[in-house]
Amino acid sequence: MTAEHYFSARPRAPHRPGRVRVILPDVHLDLATDAGVFSPGRLDPGTRLLLDAAPPPPASGALLDLGCGYGPIACVLAARSPGAAVWALDVNTRALALCARNAAAAGLANVRCVTPGDRAIPAQLAGIWSNPPVRVGKQALHQLLSAWLDRLAPGARAYLVAARNLGADSLHRWLAGQGWPVTRLAARSGYRLLQVDFSAERAVVTPP
C-alpha cells in the first residue's frame, strides 16, 4: 500500500478483508483489517513495542488512542482498563469502522470511535497512546501532537512509538525543545517508545 493511503479520509482501495491476532500476556484479540488502513497484514512492530512496554493505563478517565487505525491499541487499552473511556480517534473512516467493529466483537463497550472534530472528546485526557502518522509530514505531525499533548491532565502521560528511520530521535528532541519532559522508555528493532509527561511549563503559556 502506498504511504498516502493510510491516512485518507475515505480510502478508495478495493476491500481486502484480513485478520490480525494480538497475543499479549494479558490480552488476546482477533481483529478485522482491510486494505486502505495502516498495516492490515500484521500487528505493526512499533505498535507491538508500545503494547509490550508501556505501563498499564489508568483505571479510569478519558484515554486517547491518537490515530487508532483498525484499533489494536484502543482495544488493548479498553481491555486493560474496563473502567476507563477509550477515545479511538482517526481521520480514516474505514479504519474507524473497523475499530468500532473490533471493539464490539471483543465485548469492549468502553471504546468510542471518533473523528478529530468530535466535540464529545473530553478537554482533559488521562493519557494518550499513539503510533502517530509520521508520514503526514513533520509540520503536520508537530501540529497534531502539540494539539493533543496540550490536553493531557496534570500528571498524565503520553506514550508515543516511532521508527528511528522515520525520525523518532528528532521527534524526541523536538518534543523536549517544546517543553515536554520526554523519556525513552524502550527501544527494539529500530523503534523507540517515548514517554511524554504533562508539561507544567506549557500549561502556563497555553492554558486550556
Ligand SMILES: C[S@@+](CC[C@H](N)C(=O)[O-])C[C@H]1O[C@@H](n2cnc3c(N)ncnc32)[C@H](O)[C@@H]1O
Ligand atoms: C501509524 S498509523 C497507526 C494505526 C494504529 N494505531 C496501529 O497501531 O496499527 C497512524 C494513524 O493515524 C491516523 N491519522 C492521520 N492523521 C490523523 C489526524 N489528523 N488525527 C487522527 N488520526 C490521524 C491515520 O489514518 C492512521 O490510521
